[in-house]
Amino acid sequence: MSFVRLLTGLALLLLAPSVMATTFTFTAIPDEDESQLRTRFDKVAVYLEEKLGVEVKYVPVKSYSAAVTAFRNNQVQLAWFGGLSGVQARRLVPGSEAIAQGYEDQFFKSYFIAHSSAEIIPSDSFPNLNGYTFTYGSKNSTSGRLMPQFFIERNLGxxxxxxxxxxxxxxxxSRTIAQVQAGVYQVGAVNYKVWETALSNGKVDLNKVSVIWETPAYPDYQWTIRGDIDGKFGAGFSEKVTAALIGMKDPELLESFPRQSFVPADNRDYEAIEDVAKAIGLID
Incomplete structure (x- = not known):
């Protein structure tokens, strides 16, 4: 063996541990109870490790803004964002792309819920909410704040x-449901998927809280990946991540979101969300 080939081989051996040690990290907006999120996304990490052939780690965060910050600072390379947080993150990290969304996220909706003491009759028409107490979810939530505020202000003028x-x-x-059910607030806005899951799990007392109105459909959650990911993990890695997410077929894993499947997404799918956020002053 030539001296040059020997040196080349030694260099590759030295580089191998650092390559092996590279961890692909992702996060998600904390839109539900933390223990539920940990259970869901730790399983996603295991699934992605099997599909991608690299170490994968889920990094929990405490707020929607913290998820956006982690993505901006390259602490995570992939994130499960809501519509608004995804728009915010992609504006901060040029080249980042929405790559997959839940099938249901193409036509998502919010429920307006009310405590029984409010005596608001469910209707297809927008309710008169003047004078009530009201809770949104997170300040940066699409289904818990952005779209509800838009429909409230458009309908009530x-x-x-x-x-x-x-x-x-x-x-x-989850806390929105709990607070309205307890009468802390008379009315609130909630992600319809979280409501339906809580209802099926017996966590909703329909004698105390009920749905009074549902919004028209809008695009919401999506997986967003950084544009520089291939530079760290190799050419074509972003496509591998996209294929793994769209190819997720495990019924138990999909049900934990809950989604029936994941489908391709594109930044253009969320232009309407960006327009609404600008219209109500949440982004410039």
């Missing part, structure tokens, strides 16, 4: 702060 007696931000959809 004035700013939310001029409509409600008191406005709160619960932080996530």
């Amino acid at each position: 004035k700013n939310s702060k001029d409509i409600f007696k008191r406005i709160g931000y619960s932080g996530d959809h």
Whole structure:
């Protein structure tokens, strides 16, 4: 063996541990109870490791803004964002792409829920919410804040702060349900998937809280990946991640989201969300 080939072989051996040690990290907006998120996304990490052939780690965060910050700072390379947080993240990281969304995320919706004491009759027409107390979810939630605020202000013709007696931000959809059910707020807006899951799990008392109105459909959650990912993990890695997400077929894993499948997504799918966020002043 030549001296040059020997040196080349030694160099490859030295490089191998660092390549092997490269970890692909991802996060998700904390839209539900933390223990539920950990169970779901730790399983996603195992699935992605098998499909991608690299170490994969789920990095939990405490807020929607923290998920966006982690993505911006390259602490994570992939994120399960809501519509608004995805728009925010992609504006901060040029070249990043929405690559997959749940089948249901193409036509997502929010439920407006009310405590029984509010005596609001469910209707297809937008309810008169003047003078009630109201809670959104996170301030940066698409289904818990952005779209509900848009529909409230469009239908009632004035700013939310001029409509409600008191406005709160619960932080996530599970807490919104709990707070309205407990009567802390008379009315709230919630992700319809979280509501339906809570209802099927027996966590909703329909004698205390019920759905009074549902929004028209809009695009929401999506997986977004950084544009520089191939530079770290090799050419074609982004396509491998996309294929793995769209190819997720495990019924138990899909049900944990809950989604029936994942389908391709594109940044253009969320232009309407960006337009609404600009219209109500959440982004410039």
